[in-house]
Amino acid sequence: MEIKTVGVLGCGLMGSGIAQVCAAAGYKTIVREVDETFLNKGLGRIRKFLDEGVAKGKVTADARDTTIGNLSGSTTFDALKDCDLIIEAIIEDLEEKQQTYTALEKIVNDHAIFVSNTSSLCITELAATTMRPDRFGGLHFFNPVPLMKLVEVVRTILTDEAAVKAVTEWTRAVGKTPVQVKDSTAFIVNRLLVPYLLDAVRVYEGGLATLEDIDTAMKLGCGYPMGPFTLLDLVGLDTAMYVAEVMFEEFREPRYAPPPLLKRMVMAGQLGRKTGRGFYTYEGK
Numbered sequence: 001m002e003i004k005t006v007g008v009l010g011c012g013l014m015g016s017g018i019a020q021v022c023a024a025a026g027y028k029t030i031v032r033e034v035d036e037t038f039l040n041k042g043l044g045r046i047r048k049f050l051d052e053g054v055a056k057g058k059v060t061a062d063a064r065d066t067t068i069g070n071l072s073g074s075t076t077f078d079a080l081k082d083c084d085l086i087i088e089a090i091i092e093d094l095e096e097k098q099q100t101y102t103a104l105e106k107i108v109n110d111h112a113i114f115v116s117n118t119s120s121l122c123i124t125e126l127a128a129t130t131m132r133p134d135r136f137g138g139l140h141f142f143n144p145v146p147l148m149k150l151v152e153v154v155r156t157i158l159t160d161e162a163a164v165k166a167v168t169e170w171t172r173a174v175g176k177t178p179v180q181v182k183d184s185t186a187f188i189v190n191r192l193l194v195p196y197l198l199d200a201v202r203v204y205e206g207g208l209a210t211l212e213d214i215d216t217a218m219k220l221g222c223g224y225p226m227g228p229f230t231l232l233d234l235v236g237l238d239t240a241m242y243v244a245e246v247m248f249e250e251f252r253e254p255r256y257a258p259p260p261l262l263k264r265m266v267m268a269g270q271l272g273r274k275t276g277r278g279f280y281t282y283e284g285k
C-alpha cells in the first residue's frame with residue numbers, strides 16, 4: 001500500500017491546508033472542488049500562506065515553488081483516478097459525503113485508501129456505505145493545518161491494519177505526529193476541547209469576566225497558545241456548535257449542549273474570523 005499520489009476532496013480551510021502539507025512533503029497532490037470559484041479561492045489561500053512563509057523566512061522560494069508544482073486543482077472526480085490515498089474534507093453532511101464516495105469509487109483503483117477529515121461524523125457509518133470499509137478510516141487534522149503538528153488516525157472495527165499502517169506512515173512523512181484513536185464521537189481532542197470552549201462561553205454569558213480577561217487568564221494561567229474566544233473565532237462558531245450538537249446527541253450530557261449565546265451568535269452569522277466577526281471583530285484585518 002505505497003502512497004505516491006494523493007487526492008484531496010474540498011479546498012476550504014482544512015482541505016487547502018491538507019493539500020498544502022501533502023504537496024510540500026513531495027507528494028503529487030490533486031485537490032478537487034465543486035466549482036472554479038471555490039477552487040481558486042482555496043488555491044489562493046495556499047499561495048498566500050506560502051508567500052507569507054517566504055516573507056517570514058520560514059519557507060524558501062524554491063520550496064514554495066516545488067510545493068505549487070506538486071499541486072494541481074480540478075473540478076472533476078476523474079482527475080483523482082490514480083490516487084493511492086483520498087482525503088475527504090468537504091462539508092459535514094453525511095449524504096453529501098456518501099454521494100462523493102460513491103462517485104469516486106467508480107473511478108479509483110481498488111487499492112486506494114479513503115479517509116475522512118470529519119471532526120464529528122461517525123467514521124463507521126461513512127465506511128459502511130462504501131465498497132471499501134476495510135480501506136476506510138479517519139485522518140483528523142487541526143486548524144491551521146500547516147502549523148498544527150497533530151493528526152488523529154481513526155480506525156473502525158472494519159479498518160484493515162495495513163491501511164492504518166499506510167496512513168500512519170503517510171502522516172509522519174508529511175511532518176505530522178499521529179495518534180491512534182478508535183472511532184468514537186469527537187475522538188480525543190474535540191472530546192476534551194469542546195466542553196472547555198462551551199464552558200468558556202457559559203462563564204462569559206454568566207458575567208464572570210470580560211472576553212479579554214478570560215482569554216488572558218487561560219493563556220497566561222495555563223500556557224495555552226490562545227484563549228478560548230480567540231480559538232473559537234479561529235475554529236468557527238458554527239463548526240464548534242455543530243461538533244457540540246453531535247456530541248450532545250451522542251452522549252446526552254448537558255456539558256456538551258451548546259450554550260444559548262453560542263447558538264444566537266451562529267444564527268446572527270457571527271461565525272468568527274471567516275465572517276469578520278465572532279467574539280472579536282476582524283474587519284479590515
Ligand code: 3HC
Pocket residue numbers: 048049050051052053054056058059119141142143144147148190193225226231235239
Ligand atoms: N509559513 C510558515 N510558517 C509560518 C507561517 C507561514 N505562513 N505563519 C506562521 N508561521 C510560523 C511562525 O513563524 C512561527 O514559527 P516559530 O514557532 O518557529 O517562531 C509559528 O508558525 C507560529 O506562528 P505565529 O508566531 O505567527 O503565531 P502564534 O505563535 O500565535 O501561533 C498558532 C499561531 C499556531 C495558531 C497558535 O496560536 C496555536 O497553536 N493556537 C491554537 C490553535 C488550535 O488549538 N487549533 C486546534 C483547533 S481545534 C480543531 O482544529 C479541530 C476541529 O475539528 C474543530
